Amino acid sequence: MDTETINALFRRLDTGALLELTLILVGAVALILLVQKALPWLANRLHGKSRHYLLALVPLLRLIIVIGAFLLAVPTLIEPSLQNMVAIFGSLGLALGFALKDYASSLVAGIVAVGEAPYRNGDWVQIGDTYGEVTYVGMRAVNLVTPDDNLVSIPHAKLWTEPISNANNGSPQLQCTADFYLHPIHDGARVRELLFDVALTSPYLALGEPIAVVAAEQPWGTRYRLRAYPIDARQQFRFATDLTLRAKAELLRQGFRMAAVPARPESAGVSG
Amino acid sequence: MASSDSETEQPGLIWELVALSDYRLPSAPTATSARRGLSSLKRLFGRRQPARQGPVKSEDELHRLEPERLDAITSPIDWRPAAQLLQEALEQRSKLDPAWFIISPPAAGYADLLETWAAQQAVACISSPSYAIVAGDNSGWLADLPTDDTPWVLPRLERCWLRHPAGLGLVRALFDRLLSGKLGFGLVGCDSWAWAYLRYVVPTQAVRALTLQALDGERLANWLGQLAAGGSAELAAGSPTNLPTGLPTSLPTSLPTGLPVAHGPRRFRHAQSGTLLLAVNDDDEIGVTSELRYLAAQSRGNPGVALRLWRSRLRSEPDKPEAVEAEADDESDAKASEESGEEAGGKATDKAGGKTDGKAVDKASDKAGDTVGDKAGDETGDRGGDKAGDKPKVETIWVAPAVELELPSGLDEAEALILHALLLHDGLPTKVVEGLLPHARFQTHSLLLQLAAAEVIQSEPDGCWRVTVFAYAAVRSFLAGRRFLVDAV
Numbered sequence: 001m002d003t004e005t006i007n008a009l010f011r012r013l014d015t016g017a018l019l020e021l022t023l024i025l026v027g028a029v030a031l032i033l034l035v036q037k038a039l040p041w042l043a044n045r046l047h048g049k050s051r052h053y054l055l056a057l058v059p060l061l062r063l064i065i066v067i068g069a070f071l072l073a074v075p076t077l078i079e080p081s082l083q084n085m086v087a088i089f090g091s092l093g094l095a096l097g098f099a100l101k102d103y104a105s106s107l108v109a110g111i112v113a114v115g116e117a118p119y120r121n122g123d124w125v126q127i128g129d130t131y132g133e134v135t136y137v138g139m140r141a142v143n144l145v146t147p148d149d150n151l152v153s154i155p156h157a158k159l160w161t162e163p164i165s166n167a168n169n170g171s172p173q174l175q176c177t178a179d180f181y182l183h184p185i186h187d188g189a190r191v192r193e194l195l196f197d198v199a200l201t202s203p204y205l206a207l208g209e210p211i212a213v214v215a216a217e218q219p220w221g222t223r224y225r226l227r228a229y230p231i232d233a234r235q236q237f238r239f240a241t242d243l244t245l246r247a248k249a250e251l252l253r254q255g256f257r258m259a260a261v262p263a264r265p266e267s268a269g270v271s272g
Numbered sequence: 273m274a275s276s277d278s279e280t281e282q283p284g285l286i287w288e289l290v291a292l293s294d295y296r297l298p299s300a301p302t303a304t305s306a307r308r309g310l311s312s313l314k315r316l317f318g319r320r321q322p323a324r325q326g327p328v329k330s331e332d333e334l335h336r337l338e339p340e341r342l343d344a345i346t347s348p349i350d351w352r353p354a355a356q357l358l359q360e361a362l363e364q365r366s367k368l369d370p371a372w373f374i375i376s377p378p379a380a381g382y383a384d385l386l387e388t389w390a391a392q393q394a395v396a397c398i399s400s401p402s403y404a405i406v407a408g409d410n411s412g413w414l415a416d417l418p419t420d421d422t423p424w425v426l427p428r429l430e431r432c433w434l435r436h437p438a439g440l441g442l443v444r445a446l447f448d449r450l451l452s453g454k455l456g457f458g459l460v461g462c463d464s465w466a467w468a469y470l471r472y473v474v475p476t477q478a479v480r481a482l483t484l485q486a487l488d489g490e491r492l493a494n495w496l497g498q499l500a501a502g503g504s505a506e507l508a509a510g511s512p513t514n515l516p517t518g519l520p521t522s523l524p525t526s527l528p529t530g531l532p533v534a535h536g537p538r539r540f541r542h543a544q545s546g547t548l549l550l551a552v553n554d555d556d557e558i559g560v561t562s563e564l565r566y567l568a569a570q571s572r573g574n575p576g577v578a579l580r581l582w583r584s585r586l587r588s589e590p591d592k593p594e595a596v597e598a599e600a601d602d603e604s605d606a607k608a609s610e611e612s613g614e615e616a617g618g619k620a621t622d623k624a625g626g627k628t629d630g631k632a633v634d635k636a637s638d639k640a641g642d643t644v645g646d647k648a649g650d651e652t653g654d655r656g657g658d659k660a661g662d663k664p665k666v667e668t669i670w671v672a673p674a675v676e677l678e679l680p681s682g683l684d685e686a687e688a689l690i691l692h693a694l695l696l697h698d699g700l701p702t703k704v705v706e707g708l709l710p711h712a713r714f715q716t717h718s719l720l721l722q723l724a725a726a727e728v729i730q731s732e733p734d735g736c737w738r739v740t741v742f743a744y745a746a747v748r749s750f751l752a753g754r755r756f757l758v759d760a761v
Contacts, residue, residue: 048755172755197437200472203689203709207472207757231755235685242710250437 017076024076028069035061036136040121047232048172055121056170059114059137066139102157106140109156113137118164124174124233126165127154133234147237167233173209174233178243180224183257188215191224191256198247199228204239206231221259286495287354288485289361292375292467295761298488300569301562334543334587334670345538345669346499346583349381349575354484355389361482362459370450371458373429373476375467375483377761378698379576379741382484383427386461390425398424400431401442403704407434410442417449423457430466430698433473435708440473447474463698464759483761486573489565493550495575496564496582500538501552536665543587543670554666566674570745572761580741587670677742679750680726686711690719691739691747692756694729699736 013021035058043054078084096104119125119142123134130152132144141153158164168174182191192213199211209229216223226247230239251258337345358374365372376382390397401413418424426432433443449455462470464483470476487495537554541547542563549561571578693708694700702720706713720737723729728743739747752758 047753194437197440201435201437201440203435203693206755207469238710245710246437253438 013077020076021073024069024072028065031065032062035065043122052120052122052170052172056117058121059110062139063111063114102155103140105160106155106157109159110137110139110141113142113156113159117170118159119166120170122168122233123170124167124236126167127158128162130154167236172231172233173206173229174236175227175229176236176240176243178226178240178247180226180244180247180251181218181220181259182222182224182251183259184217184221186222186256188222190254191215191222191251194250194254195224195226195247198243198250199226202228202239202242202246204230204235204242218259220261286487286491286498287357289357289482290485292481292483292760294485295483296486296488296573297761298486298492298565298568298573301565334589334672337586337588337669341588342583342586345586346496346579349384349579351381351385351388352392354385355392358385358389358459359393365457369457369480370453370455371460371479373460373462373467373479373481375462375464375481375761377464377483377572377574377577377759378695378739378744379580380484380574381576383461385484386425386427386459389459390427393423395422396424398426400426400428403434403701406432406442407436407438410445414442414445414449417446417455419454419456421456423459424455425459425461427461428698429460429462429470430696433466433470433697434704435469435693435696443470444474451475451478464761465695466698468757468759469696484575486761487568487571487575487578488573489560489568492568492578493560493564496579497550497552499579500540500550536667538667538669540586540669540671542673544673549671563671563674570674570676571741572745574761577741577744581674582671584742585672585674587672589670675742677727677740677746679728679743679746683750685754686715686719687723688751688754688756690716690723691728692751694737694739695747695751695759696757699732699734699738701735702737705737 039054039058039061043051046054074080078088113119114137119127119134119137121134121137124132125134125144127142127144130144130146132146132150132152134142135145135151136143141155144152144154146152180191180195192215195213196211199205205211206229210227212225212227214225214227216225226243228239228243230236248258362372374382374386387397389395396418398417401410405413429443429446432446433439450458467476467481485491538550538552539548539554540550542549547561547563548558549563551558567578567581571581689709689711690705693705697704700708702717705720706716709716711719720729724731724737727740728747729737730740732738748758
């Protein structure tokens with residue numbers, strides 16, 4: 001493709017066209033900024049489903065704005081014929097494929113992430129070893145805030161290779177678990193009732209959501225898992241702490257013994 | 273029998289026993305609803321006024337009524353007619369019912385109704401257990417429950433549980449005994465918030481839950497009118513079936529004593545607009561005003577809350593504490609609200625006082641003001657039926673504009689947990705609330721004091737912290753917005 005042929009693909013950019021492109025670009029950026037600021041601001045004044053719906057709208061609206069701006073800008077830049085389109089986007093795709101493979105992969109995954117919604121703003125997800133609340137779904141990456149208040153940016157390309165574990169999947173409900181380890185000799189039915197009541201009386205509990213107590217016998221004792229839902233997903237750690245502390249206090253008050261596994265020095269395992 | 277059909281409602285009837293699911297909230301006037309919607313939208317977008325520190329601002333121009341006078345105008349609730357209604361319903365109950373539960377919204381005072389009924393019928397009234405018994409060994413309290421066929425009353429079921437792993441046993445044991453028929457027939461009162469929670473603890477669907485129908489604008493106007501007429505009018509104005517027969521000589525302590533039974537005409541006028549809101553013992557017939565409809569909606573049809581809000585708004589003029597005045601009986605009432613905006617009236621300003629804002633107040637009430645005030649000095653005499661010339665003595669009570677308490681900004685999860693715990697238990701003492709919540713005790717204590725300073729809660733004579741009636745609507749809305757469990761009424 002010689003220079004003349006390439007030039008023929010593009011329209012001549014006069015002042016009017018430049019102005020139009022600038023307006024489209026500025027407009028799109030302004031709209032994206034507005035959406036990214038206003039919707040989370042409003043969402044954080046709400047609770048429950050409304051909050052999640054608003055937060056989840058942000059990446060979708062941004063994608064719509066980007067596509068809209070792109071569709072408006074392309075006819076200004078090139079003659080919108082099929083031949084021209086194929087030539088331009090074929091070359092562009094090839095260049096991106098080689099030079100910015102990972103970046104392009106993340107961008108495409110970002111579009112897929114908006115469509116498939118494996119995570120949305122406000123969701124609590126685990127990607128690889130990172131668990132946290134999704135605070136921002138960008139074009140290239142998703143930002144999580146971990147319970148330790150660290151901001152972790154993870155490229156969308158992880159979608160292709162990593163399992164995404166989503167704890168609440170767009171709803172305010174999120175299951176929490178508290179584990180208890182008891183000495184094997186005890187009245188299991190009584191423990192189950194007691195743990196149920198501990199969850200039922202937690203002020204964080206979302207009443208109406210299921211409460212489950214799961215027991216499993218282990219060589220060193222009995223493990224109980226208390227599963228319940230807090231009113232708001234953001235309360236999960238406070239809820240789990242409340243369950244743990246109050247259940248422990250009540251179990252001890254009623255004379256149950258915790259399982260005690262003697263600690264073994266690390267070297268013993270190695271030498272053995 | 274408890275009515276579940278509004279068509280059976282009798283005109284003039286105030287109390288109506290209905291199934292809990294048939295409770296109908298009174299609707300607010302459209303303009304008020306729109307105003308509230310706009311206000312909540314403003315709050316959402318952060319344009320809120322500085323939080324009020326109290327439900328009512330101090331007023332320079334109008335004075336609150338003296339307690340004795342308040343009692344004379346809005347006498348405490350006389351539950352005898354409602355107790356009689358309850359008795360009539362109970363006479364038709366199925367013998368298979370192990371118990372009836374009367375669900376009471378906060379501050380509605382239906383526990384007093386049950387106590388009144390117990391006194392009327394001379395049945396055993398069971399005292400609530402202490403918190404130590406609820407969370408500890410309660411076998412003694414359960415053993416003391418009547419086991420023969422005689423009916424009994426437990427007015428406050430909300431005092432029989434705590435939201436704590438050790439606090440559910442008593443209420444479960446009580447329900448076991450009730451449903452197994454070991455206790456005879458029981459009439460149990462329960463706070464509506466506690467009832468909402470207890471359905472996750474005990475089989476509340478297996479028993480009959482009733483409540484008194486909400487006071488809508490019409491019922492509220494009738495009721496307030498009867499209270500203002502001296503409290504006794506209700507007995508006469510209600511349906512004949514409401515007339516108590518064979519009332520015991522010992523009446524509930526809440527009944528007013530030494531109050532005059534009959535009064536001269538009383539008119540309640542809006543302090544800002546001068547509009548006539550309510551007239552008692554008066555020839556004038558006025559319909560139910562939007563102000564009273566709003567009061568009904570604001571109080572969610574709850575008589576206790578409505579009465580407290582109404583009492584808090586009543587005012588008199590400082591120079592005429594008795595406010596016994598003669599009003600021209602002609603068209604003044606009808607024209608007052610229409611013309612008040614056009615007539616210059618310094619008197620109106622006085623009446624509206626600091627409660628209302630400027631110009632509207634300056635013009636307020638007074639056509640009524642001129643008419644009332646100017647003539648009052650000449651004709652002030654003894655309250656009641658004395659006559660001064662040919663003109664009837666009209667006692668004018670000024671009603672300050674309604675104020676909706678907005679919660680202080682910055683209330684968050686910790687405050688929500690406290691408020692929810694207080695509502696679920698219909699109030700708790702400091703030590704108990706500290707033990708139920710996940711925060712450090714000092715933190716809970718500090719938050720309680722902060723909420724009290726903002727007049728969202730108050731410590732009552734029984735040592736319990738309770739949400740104030742002025743803040744109740746805002747608190748309920750705040751908790752519902754955060755997806756906390758709320759009551760059904």
